[in-house]
Amino acid sequence: MTGCSAHRDDLDAYIDRELTADASQRFQTHLGECALCREAIDARALLDAELRSLPRVEASPQFEAQFWARLARSHEPALPWWRRMRWVPLALGASAAGALAIMLFTGNPSRPPGDLEILANAEDFELLLDDDHELVMALDVLEAWDGAEES
Amino acid sequence: MLAFAAGDRGAFETLFRRYTPPLVNFLARMVPDRARAEELAQEVFVRIYNARDRYEAKAKFSTYLFGIAHNIALNDLALAYRQRERPLDQAIEATRPDSGPSLDDQLDAKRKAERIQAALAALPERQRAALVLRSEQDMGYEDIAQSLGTSVASVKSLLHRAREKLLVLVDQEKPS
Numbered sequence: 001m002t003g004c005s006a007h008r009d010d011l012d013a014y015i016d017r018e019l020t021a022d023a024s025q026r027f028q029t030h031l032g033e034c035a036l037c038r039e040a041i042d043a044r045a046l047l048d049a050e051l052r053s054l055p056r057v058e059a060s061p062q063f064e065a066q067f068w069a070r071l072a073r074s075h076e077p078a079l080p081w082w083r084r085m086r087w088v089p090l091a092l093g094a095s096a097a098g099a100l101a102i103m104l105f106t107g108n109p110s111r112p113p114g115d116l117e118i119l120a121n122a123e124d125f126e127l128l129l130d131d132d133h134e135l136v137m138a139l140d141v142l143e144a145w146d147g148a149e150e151s
Numbered sequence: 152m153l154a155f156a157a158g159d160r161g162a163f164e165t166l167f168r169r170y171t172p173p174l175v176n177f178l179a180r181m182v183p184d185r186a187r188a189e190e191l192a193q194e195v196f197v198r199i200y201n202a203r204d205r206y207e208a209k210a211k212f213s214t215y216l217f218g219i220a221h222n223i224a225l226n227d228l229a230l231a232y233r234q235r236e237r238p239l240d241q242a243i244e245a246t247r248p249d250s251g252p253s254l255d256d257q258l259d260a261k262r263k264a265e266r267i268q269a270a271l272a273a274l275p276e277r278q279r280a281a282l283v284l285r286s287e288q289d290m291g292y293e294d295i296a297q298s299l300g301t302s303v304a305s306v307k308s309l310l311h312r313a314r315e316k317l318l319v320l321v322d323q324e325k326p327s
Contacts, residue, residue, distance in 0.1 A: 012310045016285060018292050043318055050267050050321075051286040053260075057179035059171050059189060067167070067193040074197050 003040035011037065015044045152212045156203045163203075167196055170216055173288055177217060180271060180283045181224035191227060195220045210297050217288070217298040221280050228276060270320035278313035281306055 003011045010027050013019045019027060031038055154162035174195060178188035198219055199206075206215075271279060280299060284290045290298070296306045 009307070009311070012307060012314060013292075016292070016310070018307075044314055047314060047318060047321070048286055050263065051271075051282070054264050054267060054287070056172065056287075057176045057185060057188070059175040059192070063171065063175070063189055063193070064167075066189070067196055070193050071197050071200055074201060 003037040004034050007034070007037055011040050011044060015041065015048060152199075152203075152206055152215075153208055156206045163200060166199075166212065170213070171196075173213075174216060174220055176287065177280075177283055178220055178224055180287070181221075181276065181280060182227055183272065187227070191220070191223050194223055198223075211294060213288070213290070214294045214297040217284060217290075218300065221299055224280075225276055266321060267317075270317050273320055274313055274316060278309050278316070281309040282313040282317070285310060 007027060007030055010019060010023065014024060014027050017024075031041065152162070152166060155166065171192065175189060175192045178191045178195075179185055182188050182191065195216065199216065271282070274282065277299065281295055284295045284298060292303045292306045296303045299306070299309075301309075
């Protein structure tokens with residue numbers, strides 16, 4: 001649908017009525033002889049008709065009111081820099097609170113030790129086992145003594 | 152516009168009411184979101200209102216208006232693309248008509264319009280702008296060139312490529 005190579009540039013200008021009267025006349029004569037260009041012109045004419053018949057997008061009912069409000073906002077004086085910076089203390093306070101919260105949750109020295117920390121202290125662990133062993137031995141002696149008394 | 156520049160606010164209101172429909176329609180063809188198109192149209196009028204003292208009657212008011220609208224639309228599309236809020240491909244995809252079994256039905260006027268609109272949305276922005284200004288606003292090549300800030304030869308080229316691509320896209324969208 002590109003027409004013949006000799007008149008390709010004239011197709012759109014012809015459809016858009018942008019050719020001079022002479023050029024338009026010459027192209028019309030050519031159309032009588034060139035099926036390629038006739039096909040291209042027909043396709044463009046149909047396309048243009050379809051484009052022109054597209055439903056138009058209309059502004060919403062509140063468009064005008066929104067415009068006047070927007071225009072009024074555009075005339076409001078810009079805030080001085082110290083008023084535009086009023087979020088800075090707020091941001092600093094929030095950052096400090098965040099840092100404090102992180103310290104409280106991760107840096108508390110009085111929390112109970114985890115399993116890995118207990119295992120890392122292997123000596124204490126063995127001492128604890130020894131103490132338990134002595135206690136069990138003492139209980140066995142007591143039981144044996146009670147048994148001897150009853151008999 | 153010259154009357155408005157001289158202080159006649161009523162002249163601006165006349166321009167506003169006269170050009171709101173074509174401006175909103177143009178921007179709705181340029182950006183994928185209708186609400187955004189209205190915001191951009193309001194922005195165009197705000198700029199015109201606030202720049203009234205600097206207005207020079209070098210060309211028709213319509214070419215001045217659509218020139219601003221075109222620049223604002225391109226900036227908005229570029230910003231949206233950079234921020235990846237809504238990539239253009241996705242936006243174009245969103246305007247495509249549903250493809251389902253209903254396409255097997257006979258095409259009615261609504262479906263045909265959707266097909267054309269989807270193909271139009273898939274054109275590169277400058278080609279789309281040139282074609283919409285030509286077909287829907289009935290602007291001549293010289294006026295389109297002024298609106299888009301380019302030459303008449305460039306407009307001819309934009310329109311030729313736009314129509315060639317649109318014909319291919321519309322043909323692809325046709326139900327088999």
